[in-house]
Amino acid sequence: MSRLREGLPAEAVLTDADVLASYAHDMASFCPAGTPAAVVLPREVEQVRHVLRVASELRVPVVPQGARSGLSGAANAVDGCVLLSLVRMNRVLDIDPVNRIAVVEPGVVNAELSKAVAGHGLAYPPDPSSWEQCTIGGNIGTGAGGLCCVKYGVTAEYVLGLDVVLADGRLLSTGRSTAKGVAGYDLTRLFVGSEGTLGVVVRAVLALKPAPRQQLVLAAEFASSAAAGDAVCRIMAAGHAPSLLELMDRTSVQAVNRMMRMGLPESTEALLLAGFDTPEPGAELAAVGELCRAAGATEVVPAEDAAESEMLLAARRAGLSALEAVKGTTMIDDVCVPRARLAELLDGVAEIADRHRLTIGVIAHAGDGNTHPTVCFDASDEDEARRARQSFDEIMALGLELGGTITGEHGVGVLKRDWLARELGPDALELQRGIKAVFDPLGILNPGKVF
Amino acid sequence: MSRLREGLPAEAVLTDADVLASYAHDMASFCPAGTPAAVVLPREVEQVRHVLRVASELRVPVVPQGARSGLSGAANAVDGCVLLSLVRMNRVLDIDPVNRIAVVEPGVVNAELSKAVAGHGLAYPPDPSSWEQCTIGGNIGTGAGGLCCVKYGVTAEYVLGLDVVLADGRLLSTGRSTAKGVAGYDLTRLFVGSEGTLGVVVRAVLALKPAPRQQLVLAAEFASSAAAGDAVCRIMAAGHAPSLLELMDRTSVQAVNRMMRMGLPESTEALLLAGFDTPEPGAELAAVGELCRAAGATEVVPAEDAAESEMLLAARRAGLSALEAVKGTTMIDDVCVPRARLAELLDGVAEIADRHRLTIGVIAHAGDGNTHPTVCFDASDEDEARRARQSFDEIMALGLELGGTITGEHGVGVLKRDWLARELGPDALELQRGIKAVFDPLGILNPGKVF
Numbered sequence: 001m002s003r004l005r006e007g008l009p010a011e012a013v014l015t016d017a018d019v020l021a022s023y024a025h026d027m028a029s030f031c032p033a034g035t036p037a038a039v040v041l042p043r044e045v046e047q048v049r050h051v052l053r054v055a056s057e058l059r060v061p062v063v064p065q066g067a068r069s070g071l072s073g074a075a076n077a078v079d080g081c082v083l084l085s086l087v088r089m090n091r092v093l094d095i096d097p098v099n100r101i102a103v104v105e106p107g108v109v110n111a112e113l114s115k116a117v118a119g120h121g122l123a124y125p126p127d128p129s130s131w132e133q134c135t136i137g138g139n140i141g142t143g144a145g146g147l148c149c150v151k152y153g154v155t156a157e158y159v160l161g162l163d164v165v166l167a168d169g170r171l172l173s174t175g176r177s178t179a180k181g182v183a184g185y186d187l188t189r190l191f192v193g194s195e196g197t198l199g200v201v202v203r204a205v206l207a208l209k210p211a212p213r214q215q216l217v218l219a220a221e222f223a224s225s226a227a228a229g230d231a232v233c234r235i236m237a238a239g240h241a242p243s244l245l246e247l248m249d250r251t252s253v254q255a256v257n258r259m260m261r262m263g264l265p266e267s268t269e270a271l272l273l274a275g276f277d278t279p280e281p282g283a284e285l286a287a288v289g290e291l292c293r294a295a296g297a298t299e300v301v302p303a304e305d306a307a308e309s310e311m312l313l314a315a316r317r318a319g320l321s322a323l324e325a326v327k328g329t330t331m332i333d334d335v336c337v338p339r340a341r342l343a344e345l346l347d348g349v350a351e352i353a354d355r356h357r358l359t360i361g362v363i364a365h366a367g368d369g370n371t372h373p374t375v376c377f378d379a380s381d382e383d384e385a386r387r388a389r390q391s392f393d394e395i396m397a398l399g400l401e402l403g404g405t406i407t408g409e410h411g412v413g414v415l416k417r418d419w420l421a422r423e424l425g426p427d428a429l430e431l432q433r434g435i436k437a438v439f440d441p442l443g444i445l446n447p448g449k450v451f
Numbered sequence: 452m453s454r455l456r457e458g459l460p461a462e463a464v465l466t467d468a469d470v471l472a473s474y475a476h477d478m479a480s481f482c483p484a485g486t487p488a489a490v491v492l493p494r495e496v497e498q499v500r501h502v503l504r505v506a507s508e509l510r511v512p513v514v515p516q517g518a519r520s521g522l523s524g525a526a527n528a529v530d531g532c533v534l535l536s537l538v539r540m541n542r543v544l545d546i547d548p549v550n551r552i553a554v555v556e557p558g559v560v561n562a563e564l565s566k567a568v569a570g571h572g573l574a575y576p577p578d579p580s581s582w583e584q585c586t587i588g589g590n591i592g593t594g595a596g597g598l599c600c601v602k603y604g605v606t607a608e609y610v611l612g613l614d615v616v617l618a619d620g621r622l623l624s625t626g627r628s629t630a631k632g633v634a635g636y637d638l639t640r641l642f643v644g645s646e647g648t649l650g651v652v653v654r655a656v657l658a659l660k661p662a663p664r665q666q667l668v669l670a671a672e673f674a675s676s677a678a679a680g681d682a683v684c685r686i687m688a689a690g691h692a693p694s695l696l697e698l699m700d701r702t703s704v705q706a707v708n709r710m711m712r713m714g715l716p717e718s719t720e721a722l723l724l725a726g727f728d729t730p731e732p733g734a735e736l737a738a739v740g741e742l743c744r745a746a747g748a749t750e751v752v753p754a755e756d757a758a759e760s761e762m763l764l765a766a767r768r769a770g771l772s773a774l775e776a777v778k779g780t781t782m783i784d785d786v787c788v789p790r791a792r793l794a795e796l797l798d799g800v801a802e803i804a805d806r807h808r809l810t811i812g813v814i815a816h817a818g819d820g821n822t823h824p825t826v827c828f829d830a831s832d833e834d835e836a837r838r839a840r841q842s843f844d845e846i847m848a849l850g851l852e853l854g855g856t857i858t859g860e861h862g863v864g865v866l867k868r869d870w871l872a873r874e875l876g877p878d879a880l881e882l883q884r885g886i887k888a889v890f891d892p893l894g895i896l897n898p899g900k901v902f
Contacts, residue, residue, distance in 0.1 A: 098684045098791045099820075121690050143633035154631055156640075157608055172878050178787040179819035180605055180859035182594035182644040183867075183874050184901065185883050189607075189640035193633040210690035233549045239572050239661035279730055336629040340549045368630035369550075408631035416634075423634050427623050432636050434889035438882060450635065 001038065003058065004082065007050035012088075014039040023065065023085065024077040029331045029379065030389060031073025031414045036063070039083045045163070045171065045202045051084055052200065053169035061447050064196035066106065066138025069130040071332050072413025074142065074195040074449050084200060086137045092116045093203070100208045101160065101177060106137025106201050113206075122208040125152035128409070129320065137201050143193030145409030147244045147316075150367030151277075152209065154409065156192045163203035164191060167440040177205050190435070195411050196446040198439040215243045216281035217309035218302040220292035221268040225249070225350070228270035229343025231295035232366045235274065235288055236339060242288070244275040245367030246316050249346060251353075252361035252374070255322035256315050264315055265299070270346070272297075272366065273316055275309065319363045326359050326376040327384075331392050335399030336408030339369035348398045349373045356387040360395075370408035371399075393419075412450045420450065452489065454509065455533070458501035463539075465490040474516065474536065475528040480782045480830065481840060482524025482865045487514070490534045496614070496622065496653045502535055503651065504620035512898050515647035517557065517589030520581040522783050523864025525593065525646040525900050535651060537588050543567045544654070551659045552611065552628060557588025557652050564657075573659040576603035579860070580771065588652050594644030596860030598695045601818030602728075603660065605860065607643045614654035615642055618891040628656050641886070646862050647897040649890040666694045667732035668760035669753040671743040672719040676700070676801070679721035680794025682746035683817045686725065686739055687790060693739070695726040696818030697767050700797060702804075703812035703825070706773035707766050715766055716750070721797070723748075723817065724767055726760065770814045777810050777827040778835075782843050786850030787859030790820035799849045800824045807838040811846075821859035822850075844870075863901045871901065 005013055014020070015038050025033035037060070042048045055062045061081040068075050077083055090107035097120045104113060110131040113124050127146035128134055134144070140162070145154045161175030175181065175188035191198055222228040228247060235245065248256070248271045253264045264271065272292065276284040285302040292300050303309040324330050337345050346362055349371075353360035364371040373395050377388035396406045396419050406412075406419045421429055433451060436443075456464055465471070466489050476484040488511070493499050506513045512532040519526050528534055541558035548571045555564060561582040564575050578597035579585055585595070591613070596605045612626030626632065626639035642649055673679040679698060686696065699707070699722045704715045715722065723743065727735040736753040743751050754760040775781050788796050797813055800822075804811035815822040824846050828839035847857045847870050857863075857870045872880055884902060887894075 096789075096791070097688045099789045100687060101789075143637075145631050149631065153608070156637070157604070166878070170878050172882070173876075174879065176787075176856050177789050178821070178855055178859065179790070180596050180600065180787045180816075180821045181856040182860060182862055183856050183858050184863065184871055184879070185645055185649075185886055186594075186607070186640050186643065187879065187882065189637050192637065194636055198636075210692060236551060237548045241661060336627075336631045338547075338550045338552075338628050339630070340547070365631075370629075370631045404629055405627050405632040405634050407634050408629065409633060411633055412635065420635055425624075427617070427621050428625065428635070428638065431623070431638065431889060435636055435886060438885035438889060 003054045004038065004051065008040065008047055012041050012047065023083050026068040026070040026073060026075040028071050028073040028413060028415050029329055031076055033076040034079035034081065036077040036081050036083045039085055041085050041088045043088050048084065048165045048200055048202050049169045049171060051082060052165050052167060055082060055444050056168045056442060059442060059444060061444050063446050064141065064200050066135035066141065067133045069134045070138060070142060070413065071410045072415040074411050074413035076414060078448055087135060089202065095120055097122060099177065102206045102208055104136050104204055104206060106135060106204065108136045110134050110136060110139060117208055118211060121211050123211045124158065124206060124208055126155045126158060136204060140192050140201055140204060141195050142411040143409065145365065145370065147246060147365060150245050150365060151241050151243045156189060158207045159188055159192050159204060160207050161205035162188050162191055162201050164199035164201055166199050167442060167445050172199065175205065193411065195413060195450050197436060197450050198445065212243065212277040214306050215275040215277040215309060216285055216303055217273055217275045217312045218285045218289055218300065219312045220272045220297040221265055221299040222270040222272065222296060223298050224269050225346035226343045227296035228272050229346065231272055231292045231297065232342055233340055234291040234295055236367065238291060240284065240288060242274045242367055243277040244273065246273045247364040247366035248316060248319055249362040251359060252319045252323055252363050255326055255361055256318050259322040259325050260318055262315055273312060320374065323361045323374045323376055327378045329377055329379040331375040331388055333373045333392055333395045334407045334410035335373065335395055335404055336368065336370040337399055337402045337404030339367065341402040342366060342369055344402055345371055345398060349395055352391045352394050356391045358387055358391055360391060368408065414449060417451065454505045455489065455502065459491065459498055463492050463498065474534050477519040477521040477524060477526040479522050479524040479864060479866050480780055482527055484527040485530035485532065487528040487532050487534045490536055492536050492539045494539045496616065499616045499651055499653050500620045500622060502533060503616050503618060506533060506895050507619045507893060510893060510895060512895050514897050515651045517586035517592065518584045520585045521589060521593060521864065522861045523866040525862050525864035527865060529899055538586060540653065546571055548573060550628065553657045553659055555587050555655055555657060557586060557655065559587045561585050561587060561590060568659055569662060572662050574662045575609065575657060575659055577606045577609060587655060591643050591652055591655060592646050593862040594860065596816065596821065598697060598816060601696050601816060602692050602694045607640060609658045610639055610643050610655060611658050612656035613639050613642055613652050615650035615652055617650050618893060618896050623650065626656065644862065646864060646901050648887060648901050649896065663694065663728040665757050666726040666728040666760060667736055667754055668724055668726045668763045669736045669740055669751065670763045671723045671748040672716055672750040673721040673723065673747060674749050675720050676797035677794045678747035679723050680797065682723055682743045682748065683793055684791055685742040685746055687818065689742060691735060691739060693725045693818055694728040695724065697724045698815040698817035699767060699770055700813040702810060703770045703774055703814050706777055706812055707769050710773040710776050711769050713766055724763060771825065774812045774825045774827055778829045780828055780830040782826045782839055784824045784843055784846045785858045785861035786824065786846055786855055787819065787821040788850055788853045788855030790818065792853040793817060793820055795853055796822055796849060800846055803842045803845050807842045809838055809842055811842060819859065820855065865900060868902065
């Protein structure tokens with residue numbers, strides 16, 4: 001500890017047991033968290049390098065953290081580790097409208113960046129649901145997605161270059177500040193989604209887009225998952241480019257009604273929300289409304305303006321909190337399937353919920369086939385917690401069976417470690433471990449995560 | 452050789468000396484090419500696996516090849532190697548309009564894929580200039596770009612998953628068939644741009660986009676590079692999303708005039724072409740025309756329809772051939788700079804051309820800051836060839852000085868190997884070599900390329 005304190009201001013090192021406990025885990029239920037030795041809150045790159053140098057010297061594990069809003073335990077402490085929280089490195093260093101890039105420190109909150117670039121007529125599209133809390137560093141670590149990704153893509157597509165402190169304290173620059181670049185292997189992309197296991201991101205060059213227009217939203221109700229899934233397929237096959245295409249199943253609609261008294265139709269099996277930020281969104285809504293009707297929508301409600309659009313979206317935004325309120329604890333899955341298999345996934349999840357006598361609500365980025373089946377359970381009820389865990393795993397198995405992946409945007413962390421091996425198979429896993437060893441030969445960076 | 456022939460049909464193995472010589476190199480001047488032992492033209496994955504197994508066993512180098520339209524010597528033979536040409540593996544295996552993916556073999560020609568998906572109202576955007584010859588496997592190997600990338604992005608953004616035969620013959624599947632996915636390190640992206648040094652791509656899952664509308668093009672002439680560069684900056688800073696934004700300098704305009712008698716203005720210092728495929732391209736052309744005039748354009752010519760647009764683009768498309776005609780041989784650089792530095796690069800290249808008494812024409816994907824300074828020289832004139840080589844290097848040095856990269860979309864190959872080390876620095880290079888060793892411990896895959 002004294003070696004650690006040497007290169008750091010006193011206020012940057014926390015060791016109080018209660019404080020340590022409060023930093024020890026992210027938002028994932030069921031994920032074990034160890035007891036950290038210290039929390040370090042650097043403000044400068046040099047301080048991060050000092051921490052890694054000392055950690056390498058003394059073989060102490062280092063767990064990088066952002067806002068700890070993650071859902072897979074990737075930021076959870078391991079015993080005796082240094083929790084390296086990057087939240088104080090939160091400066092937007094540059095916004096360049098001509099080159100359409102922003103240069104930021106990792107602790108910048110996603111929403112703060114959005115606000116900062118909006119003043120220049122620009123947008124940083126990736127918008128995880130936690131965008132008001134989560135940090136860009138965390139977004140990069142998990143390869144975060146969000147609602148608008150169906151049109152604008154995920155975090156990985158917006159990271160052009162990185163400064164990364166390596167396990168031994170060396171500072172590496174990857175990538176570029178240019179629109180294109182293919183000089184050597186794409187180390188930048190390797191760090192995106194690597195959950196702090198390969199290095200600590202201390203600076204990022206991000207691509208920006210021109211700010212989109214205000215979107216107009218349509219809501220459509222369906223009497224079956226199959227019909228809603230069919231609508232999604234028709235919309236995408238017809239070549240539409242929605243700025244969001246979200247789905248809520250009956251369980252989540254009912255949960256939102258209970259919490260917010262929104263008066264959503266209790267009888268609906270699936271509620272589809274489609275948004276368009278094109279120059280003539282009204283025309284798109286009309287066309288998409290027709291496709292929904294052709295797929296069997298029982299009701300189609302196009303918003304007339306931005307305010308109505310926001311009202312329709314409010315239900316979606318409240319979804320997760322509403323499901324959390326059902327039983328106190330939730331476990332949020334993140335299975336992404338080819339969008340043509342969406343209905344099968346929804347029906348499969350309903351069957352799993354029935355069989356385990358559980359409430360599982362599904363909220364999905366339907367346009368991406370990315371679903372969040374959310375298992376609601378009472379953590380104090382041992383049997384229910386066991387069934388919750390069992391159903392969570394069965395949902396992943398179903399996702400793989402349907403040609404999907406165990407994680408579309410939340411990452412692996414500790415929650416899905418065993419499942420990663422199952423998805424990748426032994427050869428890919430061996431190569432991934434080989435890469436890990438190249439970057440972190442001593443295994444001090446976020447050990448026990450991902451693999 | 453007999454071990455090699457065992458698992459292959461007779462017609463798949465070529466050893467005639469003239470044939471070998473014709474396969475020994477790609478389109479890059481100045482790049483040494485060795486003498487191969489054989490050309491193998493597999494039709495099946497199992498045949499590729501056989502080649503790699505034998506090569507590993509006998510420690511024989513393997514050089515994967517597509518159409519050999521590359522510009523950096525990445526596909527050039529090394530002495531005693533097996534040239535593994537994937538051009539006969541050219542089937543489009545699946546086109547799925549709902550999930551917007553295509554599954555293809557590596558030998559599919561870019562233009563053939565475009566044609567195949569167009570029938571489904573879809574597009575595969577990356578459009579290298581060689582799109583009528585180059586293969587998807589080659590595009591993946593180099594991380595190819597093109598004209599439309601300023602709006603639609605480069606190859607890397609369209610590769611969702613790969614099947615790759617590893618150095619020892621194992622078959623690896625990476626990535627996914629879903630829109631999102633963050634399960635483990637991004638091996639897919641690692642293979643993109645790796646120039647056949649990590650494995651042999653035998654199947655790719657590619658993302659498709661809805662087919663864009665017909666684009667409308669505007670041409671603008673400028674009396675200085677600075678004015679043209681300023682126009683590019685104004686267009687991008689104003690939030691426009693051109694489907695192409697191309698620039699030709701005076702040298703390339705004059706070369707096109709000479710070859711095609713197009714009657715382009717000989718006095719122009721820079722010709723800018725901007726295209727828009729938005730619902731109302733006429734309005735965008737008007738706005739962009741105004742920005743060009745504000746930046747000092749001496750003439751602005753908006754096309755009225757598709758035919759006029761094609762006429763304006765014909766000059767751009769003829770650019771490289773016209774420059775080739777100047778002196779018989781060209782060496783095409785591929786320096787990408789932040790777009791705000793474009794004018795500085797153009798002026799710097801002009802200075803380099805003057806100093807070395809050479810003709811160097813610049814054609815640029817201006818919207819991306821990606822320039823192709825093309826050194827025209829007489830290969831039989833030793834002194835001129837030396838000066839060409841020298842100027843080529845000075846252009847890369849200038850690109851790095853301006854915050855750019857030595858290669859935006861053509862790759863490193865053998866041509867820029869020394870320059871890669873300079874761009875990356877020793878730490879990044881060491882990590883890249885470490886990754887190479889994980890995938891190819893015996894060093895049989897395209898040895899001497901990239902590093």
